[in-house]
């Protein structure tokens with residue numbers, strides 16, 4: 001297959017590029033390192049691009065900006081893609097408030113540019129859009145909770161499996177990021193349903209793994225481990241540090257993309273996360289990353305919770321598992337943390353050597 005991966009130097013994009021290249025597919029990556037523009041030098045993804053180039057056989061890359069409609073149009077007219085894995089984004093909930101126009105242009109307009117170019121040039125292609133659980137805004141916070149010693153959890157057993165796709169996406173506070181992603185999410189669904197295109201929308205929980213260029217504003221576990229290993233201070237925002245996230249390794253995300261690509265269902269929406277088995281609170285993540293890294297994490301508490309933040313979010317992935325029974329979570333939370341610790345150690349050594 002000829003595959004386009006946008007955001008190919010990022011966490012999910014690079015995992016997808018590696019995975020599909022190793023299978024013998026032709027992968028074209030688009031990434032203009034805009035993560036550095038959003039988050040400064042700590043968000044720079046060039047290390048990952050270099051790694052990708054060294055580790056792949058056929059991978060090609062262009063620093064195209066997905067906001068550049070003419071350049072996207074030209075790319076699609078030249079290459080005939082059979083699969084588009086759209087991962088490029090302004091990915092931070094909190095960062096969006098400082099750059100609302102840029103956030104919308106990248107997340108909403110950039111996605112529309114890609115959908116329309118696909119319709120014009122490769123209407124039969126499969127298109128996977130990486131959406132987010134932030135499209136639900138803070139509606140998941142209406143689920144009754146109980147407070148345990150180190151985490152919040154759902155109070156009722158019927159909520160135990162987590163949030164499914166029937167959760168409403170309007171009349172809630174999203175953050176501007178959640179709103180720009182919701183615009184893109186709806187547009188992607190619409191191209192799937194209205195034009196009967198092979199489009200799938202994945203609403204991610206916390207996507208993670210060692211390929212993340214973790215920064216305070218994006219990349220929960222990656223950033224936490226980085227602070228534990230390199231020093232500095234981690235800030236916990238609100239909810240006593242008992243807020244819960246479910247974490248999924250980027251490999252398992254790419255496996256889900258592969259399953260969808262092999263048997264696409266036009267316009268479908270899926271929650272995708274690590275589920276209850278891979279859920280952890282911030283307090284628990286601090287303890288576990290200290291145990292695994294052997295380093296003490298210095299952290300401070302700010303009782304101001306992030307606006308629109310989820311208190312307890314666990315992805316109910318039963319719809320995806322029903323539609324794609326071959327898919328499963330292969331990486332446990334400890335395995336993920338161990339990988340992040342090992343790769344952060346290597347990166348720290350390399351940056352000292354440079």
Ligand SMILES: NC(=O)c1ccc[n+]([C@@H]2O[C@H](COP(=O)([O-])OP(=O)(O)OC[C@H]3O[C@@H](n4cnc5c(N)ncnc54)[C@H](O)[C@@H]3O)[C@@H](O)[C@H]2O)c1
Nearest residue numbers: 007009010011012032033034035065066088089130204207
């Ligand atoms: N990581 C998470 O926890 C998480 C959770 C839910 C959803 N998602 C979604 O999954 C997708 C992938 O997330 P990620 O964690 O890999 O993000 P990432 O920031 O690691 O990767 C995104 C990449 O896109 C590139 N990019 C940004 N703007 C661009 C533009 N205008 N043109 C070309 N390239 C551009 C960046 O340089 C970066 O390398 C995003 O859509 C994100 O919103 C991520």
